[in-house]
Amino acid sequence: MSQLAPPFMIEERQSLRRRTTVALGAVVLLTVLFETFGVVGFVYRTEQDAWQSRQLEVAHNAAGTVEAFLRHVQEDMTLVGLLDRGYLETHPQIMADILGQNQALLEVVRLDDAGRVFASAYRETAPVLANQFTLAQSSWFLQARNGEQYTGDVQISAGDEPYIILSQPVADGGVVAARLRMDVLWDVVARIRFGKTGQAYVVDQAGHVVAHPEREVVLARTSVSGSAEMAFALEAAGRGWRGMYRNLQGVNVTGVTVPIADSDWVIFTEIPEHEVLATTRRALMLLGGGTVLLGLLLGLVSDRLLRRLILRRVSKLRDGAECIGRGDLDHRLEIQHMDEIGQVAAAFNVMAGRLQERETALAQARDEALAASRFKSRILANVSHDLRTPLNGILGYADMLQEGVYGPLNARQQAAEARILAHARHLVSLIDSLLDQALLEDNRLELSRLPFSPAAVLDEVESIMGVMAQKKGLALITEVDPALPDTLTGDSRRLRQIMVNLVENAVKFTEQGQVRVRLYPEAARWVIEVTDTGRGIPAAAQATIFDPFQQVDGSTTREKRGVGLGLSIVRQLTALMGGEIHLASQVGQGSTFAVALPLLAQGEKVA
């Protein structure tokens, strides 16, 4: 039974489990990614929209607040402008009243077209507007006298009070001007709050920050013009601009700019990006984390399912198939469910059944063939044995006749008697060969292991074969290497048979020259070497020459006597003795047969 290769190893990379897990993981991951992007994108857009409308609303409200503040101041200035010079000069108290009613005003002045102050009121220790010698050249005067409103930059008074100068024309060609307390506006702006960290501030047309929740920004005369994005936001305020930029504090914000009516100011409302994206970020975290967890869970569950439903059963299937492969054809795979895997198992079972049937049939055929072969061998052995018994009788009587036991024979009778003996001996040797072959085939030939003298055996061979060689005019030379032990252990009869067969073969196929037999030790073996000067054996025939019933020319020629068993028996006896036979031959030059046998000293056993 052929042994199957050890269980087929699977590279981790190629395992079904790994591949399905990777594929499934990829699908889950993609789904999760798309879903997350979709949901988060939706949340992001919704949040942005909400912030946009809210921020615009806040911006407009803030603009409205600043507008109202300015309008209040402007209304007071317009009122001052409406009062004529005479009335004002007669009622100087009215200016102080107006100032007293508007906390934002630091100073109000009324000037004629030449720039002379004729009515004024102020809140601080010293007037600023009314006290200027170069009043007629100041831009607030000149611009208002030319019929335009003027809004100045933020300045700081001697009393550390931030203010701006406003002026506007009066119908009589004069000018009304006021100093506006900025901290009031700043308070107004600082109170504009939205979201958690949203802020608003006011910037004039030149880009200077006029009002800011942080005073220092204004006091440092900070300008938004330094940032291209903010400069653009300022310019685009007329359209109600909204966009993202890095603000004055270096924070990324979403801003909205709205113009303040009746002024050249613009209000910026800003909300930091991290607040704008707070919901989106939370959604991303929740969704992302949730889906990753879900993906892991899904992966685990699918792995478990895959293992339980498929992999464990497939590996059982493999074990079972290997079991059958190893030759256990009685093994049947267990079928739990008749699904696809169950079908494979069933197909394996059917296959195992067929294999079993075939093996049974083969074993039966083999047993029959073996029985037939054994029967043949036994018949052959019995027949040979039965043939030999009467032959031994013939030999014995012929021998006795020749020895004169039954009276002297004349010359012709002697010759006939010799012929009878020769033919009978030949017949005995043929039958012996057949018997040996039959015993060898049937593994019934037993070897004895007794001490013997190799030289004596060789002497016997010489005496048996000498006559035959002599008749052909061949020299039979025997040699025993002095290094060979005098006594060896083995089956001397079978060793003699090996030598006789080899020498007989050599004599048969040699027409002239010599046959040499040499016995010599070689390492742990001893060698029987038979060399002839015969016709040689072609290379093609060398492979089959040891097969039973073969002779050199392939045809079982009757030209040479024998049934072609000699070399076959030699080879089989040699093998039985644990030795080897070698043949070296060249056509026309001769052949050398060398039988190498284990060298067993007396008493040693064959391993």
Added chain:
Amino acid sequence: MTYRLALIIEDEIDLAEIFSQALQAAGFTTEVITRGDSAMTRLDEIEPEVIVLDLHLPGVDGSVILRHIRGDARLVDIKVIVASADAALAQSLDIDADLTLLKPVSFSQLRDLAMRLG
């Protein structure tokens, strides 16, 4: 001439004749017995100098006869030549024969051996 008796225990008559002739040629008087049990009985009465013993015998086996001879002080000095066709069986004997010959045993071979038995 001294009287020398050789007992041949062999069930094949032709072989017994050949052994008999060979031993006579070597100067023995021969007696042939073809059954093992008869041989055992006869050995109570005679003391041959040589016995040629076959191993396959009807009645009592040759190996039993050999053991009997070797176990009997009166018979223990008899020269026993075992003749068998079965080399393995001949070797497996627990008691040694004086000589073991593998069949076929030729006339001249046995005669020459018998002559040498002093």
